[in-house]
Structures are given as structure tokens and as C-alpha cells.
Amino acid sequence: MDAARQTELLALAGKYLAGGGTGLFLLPPELNLVVARGEGSRVWDVSGREYIDYHLSSGPVLLGHAHPAVTRAVEAQLPLGTTYFFLNEPEIRLAQRIVEAVPCADVVHYTGSGTEATFYALRVARAWSGRNKVLKFEGAWHGMHDYNLWGTVPSKPSAYPHSTPDSVGVPAVTGDTVLVTPFNETEAAVAMIEKHAHELAAVVVEPLQRVLQPEPGFLEAIREVTRKHRIVLIFDEIVTGFRIAWGGAQEKYGVVPDIACYGKAVSGGFPLAVIAGNGDVMSVLDARNRPKSEVVWATNTLNGNPVCAAAGVAALDVLSQPGIYEHLRHIGSRLREGIVASGTKHGFAVQAPGEDAVFGIRFTDRKPLRTWMDLTTADKDLGWRWAIELMKRGLLVNPNEKFYISIQHTDADVDQTLGIVDEAFAALRKG
Numbered sequence: 001m002d003a004a005r006q007t008e009l010l011a012l013a014g015k016y017l018a019g020g021g022t023g024l025f026l027l028p029p030e031l032n033l034v035v036a037r038g039e040g041s042r043v044w045d046v047s048g049r050e051y052i053d054y055h056l057s058s059g060p061v062l063l064g065h066a067h068p069a070v071t072r073a074v075e076a077q078l079p080l081g082t083t084y085f086f087l088n089e090p091e092i093r094l095a096q097r098i099v100e101a102v103p104c105a106d107v108v109h110y111t112g113s114g115t116e117a118t119f120y121a122l123r124v125a126r127a128w129s130g131r132n133k134v135l136k137f138e139g140a141w142h143g144m145h146d147y148n149l150w151g152t153v154p155s156k157p158s159a160y161p162h163s164t165p166d167s168v169g170v171p172a173v174t175g176d177t178v179l180v181t182p183f184n185e186t187e188a189a190v191a192m193i194e195k196h197a198h199e200l201a202a203v204v205v206e207p208l209q210r211v212l213q214p215e216p217g218f219l220e221a222i223r224e225v226t227r228k229h230r231i232v233l234i235f236d237e238i239v240t241g242f243r244i245a246w247g248g249a250q251e252k253y254g255v256v257p258d259i260a261c262y263g264k265a266v267s268g269g270f271p272l273a274v275i276a277g278n279g280d281v282m283s284v285l286d287a288r289n290r291p292k293s294e295v296v297w298a299t300n301t302l303n304g305n306p307v308c309a310a311a312g313v314a315a316l317d318v319l320s321q322p323g324i325y326e327h328l329r330h331i332g333s334r335l336r337e338g339i340v341a342s343g344t345k346h347g348f349a350v351q352a353p354g355e356d357a358v359f360g361i362r363f364t365d366r367k368p369l370r371t372w373m374d375l376t377t378a379d380k381d382l383g384w385r386w387a388i389e390l391m392k393r394g395l396l397v398n399p400n401e402k403f404y405i406s407i408q409h410t411d412a413d414v415d416q417t418l419g420i421v422d423e424a425f426a427a428l429r430k431g
């Protein structure tokens with residue numbers, strides 16, 4: 001218990017970290033915290049406050065904090081060295097594990113973050129197809145590089161296929177190569193792909209776009225038209241991979257892309273990401289079979305890091321055990337139903353779109369929620385204030401974003417959470 005120490009650390013963060021934190025995620029000063037430790041479904045801040053964690057570091061902590069299997073694997077690797085650049089056994093074992101699990105994968109390529117994975121995946125697609133442009137869907141989040149930050153969070157419909165950059169500092173020229181169209185609008189998407197097929201290297205899609213499920217037939221239609229025109233279909237499975245099913249969205253929704261990107265859960269909370277794909281498209285990364293001038297450059301110092309890969313192998317071993325995905329579905333569905341029931345009881349129009357292992361809570365009466373524009377009807381101010389009430393009462397959440405479930409969340413956690421949720425809705429109703 002050290003409230004003074006937390007206050008001191010927050011002051012130092014404010015002084016020495018750009019923006020006082022690690023990015024765009026900012027909490028009001030009275031709720032700001034410095035995490036001291038995590039265990040299972042819980043974290044404790046430096047002042048000694050305990051939280052049930054539904055943020056899970058934005059997803060990687062699918063096994064819960066400090067899972068003993070991951071800790072053991074990392075502890076076994078550490079005395080052997082932390083990075084070599086040369087091949088190491090954990091990275092080879094993890095690659096094998098991923099290829100065996102992922103329907104589209106013959107081989108994998110390692111990167112350091114999800115952003116790098118989607119960035120290089122687009123380069124792979126350009127090299128393979130000999131074309132330049134890429135198509136993404138409005139509201140899709142593929143990371144922070146310049147080709148992704150178009151049409152990610154617009155407040156009004158874009159002038160499709162054009163869109164606006166999300167961040168200052170993104171060069172306008174990158175936007176000339178990025179086409180944007182609404183998710184789940186199958187006819188419009190197919191028509192745009194057909195029209196631009198001659199210049200399209202890739203279509204990149206989050207199969208579960210943030211919290212929007214794909215409508216039946218949408219992913220299938222995108223698959224068909226991309227195959228027809230030799231356009232690389234990229235699934236961004238950085239959220240869905242090993243989470244909504246062992247085989248991710250490809251297994252859950254029954255559509256197989258050419259390549260897919262993995263991050264977050266794939267390495268048990270360590271910084272590693274993966275491009276997994278079919279041997280034909282991925283051959284552009286293969287310096288054994290082509291001159292260096294024709295190989296895609298995607299080599300980073302820490303790619304295939306043995307500590308991260310050892311954590312990944314351990315994490316996937318745990319996730320492959322029977323009952324894991326049933327548990328995630330059970331906990332997630334209880335929460336989704338309970339939160340909606342509580343909100344409705346207190347007179348709020350509230351919905352819980354997504355999948356059980358990862359879902360959102362949105363304050364809107366728009367039904368069904370199909371597109372990014374549908375999601376923009378949600379009252380974000382209400383969502384923010386509700387999240388603050390939850391945090392005050394001991395839940396760690398990402399306001400207006402996602403609830404992530406870990407395999408260590410229990411029915412008792414759900415009971416306690418739903419009690420807090422009910423109090424938070426009541427406090428919101430009172431004003």
C-alpha cells in the first residue's frame with residue numbers, strides 16, 4: 001500500500017514520458033494508476049488497489065497475468081541468452097505450432113509488433129502481385145503505420161474510396177494508394193474491388209472488425225473476388241487469432257485468406273507478431289529461391305526473439321488444452337448478457353456486440369450494428385462516464401473499446417463484476 005509512491009511515479013511519468021503515458025490512452029488524473037503487478041484476472045496498482053482486469057493490456061494477456069506456464073518457459077530461456085539473431089529452437093517450435101493451427105499457413109515470418117506485421121504483409125502483397133494499391137474497410141484498425149491510418153475512426157462517411165488520415169504526420173501520398181469502403185456492405189465492396197482490380201495488391205480485413213461480426217456471405221464474397229483477380233486477401237487476426245477459436249477467425253467464420261497477421265495472444269504477452277501465409281505468396285520473403293533484389297525486406301533485429309517465442313510456445317500449449325474456448329465463451333456470454341440486462345433495467349439502450357472472448361459495450365439503439373457508421377451512433381460520452389464509474393469500483397476497462405476475457409476469469413469474477421456494473425449504471429442514472 002503506497003499511495004504516496006504512486007503519486008510520485010505519476011508525477012515522474014508526467015515529466016519524463018511524452019504525453020505522460022504510453023500513447024493515446026489517457027485516464028482522468030484521479031483515476032490514473034501505475035500497475036505494480038498482475039496475477040490471473042487481477043492487477044494491483046502501486047497504491048495497493050485491486051482491479052479485475054478486462055483491458056488485458058489491450059488483448060495479449062489471454063492466459064491471465066503471470067501464467068505459471070509462461071513464466072516457467074521464460075525463466076528457462078533467460079539464462080540461455082535473450083537474443084541471438086541466428087535461428088533458435090523456440091522460434092522454430094512456435095512456427096510449427098502456428099502452421100499446424102492456422103488454416104492459411106504453410107510458413108510464418110516473425111515481426112516485432114502487429115503494426116509491423118500488417119505493414120510487411122502489404123509489402124509482401126505488392127511484391128507478389130506487382131500492384132501498388134490496397135483496400136481496407138472503414139473503421140478497421142491495423143496498427144500505426146502510414147498505410148493503415150486512413151479511415152480508421154471517421155465520424156462521418158468517407159468519400160469512398162478516398163478517406164481522411166487519422167493522425168497528423170501521415171503523408172498525403174500514402175492515401176493515394178489506400179482505398180476505403182464500408183465493412184459488411186458486400187455489394188459495394190465487391191464492386192470497388194472489381195473496379196480497381198488491375199491496381200489492387202491486397203484487400204486487408206479484420207474478420208471481426210473491432211466488435212462487428214461479419215455478416216454471412218461478406219467474407220466469402222471478398223474471398224471470391226480477390227481470388228478471381230489474384231489480389232492477396234489478408235486477414236488481420238491480431239485480435240482474433242487463438243482467441244475466438246483455436247484456429248481464429250478463419251476457423252470460426254470458415255473463410256481462408258492468403259495470409260494472416262497474428263500478434264497479442266500469440267506470444268503470451270511478449271512482444272512478437274507473425275505473418276502466416278500460403279507458400280506461394282510468402283515465397284517473396286524467401287531469399288533461398290530468388291535474387292536478393294527480388295526478395296521482400298522484412299528483417300528486424302529482434303525478429304523471432306527466443307524469449308518471446310518460448311513464451312508463445314508455452315501460451316499455445318495452454319490454449320490447445322480441452323475446454324479453453326468453452327470457458328472463454330461461458331465467461332464472456334455471462335458478462336455480455338448480464339451487462340445488457342443491467343443497463344436495460346436502468347433504462348439505457350445498451351448492446352454488447354462482438355464475440356464472447358472479446359466484445360464491446362455500446363450505448364446505442366441502432367440495430368443491427370453492421371458498419372463503422374452504425375457504431376458511431378453510440379453515445380461515447382455516456383460510454384466514457386460509465387467506464388469511469390466501473391474503474392472507480394475496481395474494474396480495469398478500456399472506455400468505449402473492448403472487454404477482453406482471459407482464461408483465468410472465473411464465475412466469481414463475473415458475479416462481482418455484474419454487481420459493480422449494476423452500481424455503475426445506477427450511478428450514471430442518478431447523474
Ligand SMILES: Cc1ncc(COP(=O)(O)O)c(C=O)c1O
Nearest residue numbers: 113114115141142143238239263
Ligand atoms: C486488429 C489489430 N491489428 C493490428 C494492431 C496493431 O498491433 P500493435 O499494437 O502490436 O502494433 C492492433 C492493435 O490493437 C489491432 O487491434
